[in-house]
Amino acid sequence: MQGTDNTTIKKMIDEQLSEKRRIHTYAVAEEAKALANRYGADPEKAETAALFHDFFRGISEQELNDYVLQLGFKTELLNNNNLAHGKIAAYMMKEKYHITDEDVINAVSYHTTGRPHMSNLEKIIFLADAIEPNRKYPGVEELRKLAYQDLDRACMLSLERSIDYVRSRGCYLDEDTVLAKDYLIEEIKRKEYENE
Numbered sequence: 145m146q147g148t149d150n151t152t153i154k155k156m157i158d159e160q161l162s163e164k165r166r167i168h169t170y171a172v173a174e175e176a177k178a179l180a181n182r183y184g185a186d187p188e189k190a191e192t193a194a195l196f197h198d199f200f201r202g203i204s205e206q207e208l209n210d211y212v213l214q215l216g217f218k219t220e221l222l223n224n225n226n227l228a229h230g231k232i233a234a235y236m237m238k239e240k241y242h243i244t245d246e247d248v249i250n251a252v253s254y255h256t257t258g259r260p261h262m263s264n265l266e267k268i269i270f271l272a273d274a275i276e277p278n279r280k281y282p283g284v285e286e287l288r289k290l291a292y293q294d295l296d297r298a299c300m301l302s303l304e305r306s307i308d309y310v311r312s313r314g315c316y317l318d319e320d321t322v323l324a325k326d327y328l329i330e331e332i333k334r335k336e337y338e339n340e
């Protein structure tokens with residue numbers, strides 16, 4: 145794959161990320177590789193996307209807002225690192241680290257929200273982030289199990305939970321998650337129909 149190699153990215157992680165984020169990042173990378181092997185995706189690409197997914201999670205609010213404005217992201221991303229960090233990482237992967245693989249870049253860009261028509265790699269990164277072994281929240285075990293049984297249904301479950309969680313907190317809900325869920329409902333129905 146073109147661009148900065150995974151060994152170099154790991155050195156950057158060791159030097160620049162906090163211990164907690166480093167542990168989470170490496171755990172997502174291991175989980176993503178395992179899911180890639182399970183579903184026939186490329187483990188090296190899965191690792192690259194996982195290594196970058198939270199690389200810009202720790203930037204200051206000022207820096208975050210500068211990126212959002214400079215890059216022309218929607219204003220809802222201002223002061224919203226939950227939604228902005230993946231988009232910023234995706235941009236920096238291309239511009240600074242010369243990663244050219246669009247699937248890897250999209251997997252990072254949409255790892256928080258999901259989106260309709262997600263590729264297998266996008267689904268894998270979305271789920272690996274949600275189920276890596278350090279994650280502890282009600283229902284995580286059910287999702288862990290489902291992730292290795294049915295990629296689409298596992299994504300659906302996690303998307304539904306994200307929507308409920310964000311709504312319950314009264315926060316801005318990015319529509320990509322709702323659109324991703326609606327898309328998967330139809331996709332699951334379509335696959336069932338084809339298999340009948």
Ligand SMILES: Nc1ncnc2c1ncn2[C@@H]1O[C@H](COP(=O)(O)OP(=O)(O)O)[C@@H](O)[C@H]1O
Nearest residue numbers: 198226255256257273306309310316317318321
């Ligand atoms: N559609 C959405 N709109 C707003 N917030 C969301 C949406 N989807 C997820 N979130 C929230 O974004 C936060 C960050 O999630 P995530 O990117 O998975 O964490 P991290 O990248 O740090 O591992 C979570 O608290 C989640 O509830």
